[in-house]
Amino acid sequence: MAKAQQKPALKQPAKKIRKREQTPKGANGGMQLILTEDVLHLGKQGQVVEVKPGYGRNYLLPNGYAVMPSAHNLKLLEQHKIRVTKAKEARVADLKVLADQVHRTARVTVEANAQESGDLYGSVGPLEISRAMKGKNLLVEPEMVRMEEPFRVCGIFPDVKIALGYDIEAKIEVVVIPQATGKK
Numbered sequence: 001m002a003k004a005q006q007k008p009a010l011k012q013p014a015k016k017i018r019k020r021e022q023t024p025k026g027a028n029g030g031m032q033l034i035l036t037e038d039v040l041h042l043g044k045q046g047q048v049v050e051v052k053p054g055y056g057r058n059y060l061l062p063n064g065y066a067v068m069p070s071a072h073n074l075k076l077l078e079q080h081k082i083r084v085t086k087a088k089e090a091r092v093a094d095l096k097v098l099a100d101q102v103h104r105t106a107r108v109t110v111e112a113n114a115q116e117s118g119d120l121y122g123s124v125g126p127l128e129i130s131r132a133m134k135g136k137n138l139l140v141e142p143e144m145v146r147m148e149e150p151f152r153v154c155g156i157f158p159d160v161k162i163a164l165g166y167d168i169e170a171k172i173e174v175v176v177i178p179q180a181t182g183k184k
Contacts, residue, residue, distance in 0.1 A: 023068060026050030031057075033066035034077055046081050088166075095164045101138055102162055102170035108132045114154050114178035123150035124176050129160065133172075140164075151176050 023031040030050040035043050039060070043049045048069055051060065060066035067073045110132045113121045126145035133140040146161040154176050162170045 023053075023056070032069055033060060034069050034073060035060075035066050036077070036080070037065050039065050045084070046077055092166050092168070095166060095168045098139065099162075099164055099168050099170040102133075102140070102172055105133075105136055105138060105172070107173045107175060108136065109175045109177060111179045112154070112176055118154040118178070120152050120154065120176070123152045124174070125150035129174055132174075154178055 023033070026032045028050060031053050032048055032050050033056050035045055035047050035049060038044050042051070049066075051066075056066065061068075067077075108129065110124050110128050112124050112128070115121070126142040126147060129145050129147075130140050130142040140162055144162050144164055146163050151157055151174070157174045157176065159171050160174045162172060164170065
């Protein structure tokens with residue numbers, strides 16, 4: 001037989017390979033994500049963290065606490081960091097102005113219901129001090145007033161600390177006086 005006619009080999013079409021958006025693997029085999037917000041016990045905003053895949057897929061990504069590390073997301077994150085930094089600087093400047101106002105207002109007077117001996121019915125705590133300071137147009141929240149214990153007697157209490165935030169503190173003198181009764 002003559003040489004058998006060889007049929008040219010049919011070229012198979014190239015297989016289409018589907019490439020999924022895979023998350024980059026970290027050194028320990030977890031998925032790497034960029035945090036968009038501070039997450040307790042995990043990291044601060046802007047950090048690239050490695051987490052277990054289920055934690056990332058089921059909690060961080062759906063709730064918007066993290067995004068995939070892509071060039072676009074890194075660029076957006078840098079812009080967001082700049083805005084947050086500017087806002088923080090403005091907040092610190094406002095707190096410094098408030099601390100200066102607190103220093104200028106050296107004394108705050110709080111009226112409380114008291115016995116003739118000077119013992120109070122109840123006590124004067126951060127809430128009452130905050131209200132007295134708000135009466136002088138100083139926006140101080142009760143959480144900012146640092147006291148070891150509430151005042152239970154009338155008198156002058158120097159060096160009450162006001163922690164305004166970002167390590168900015170002020171001191172103020174609190175005077176507790178008995179409330180004027182309307183006896184006729």
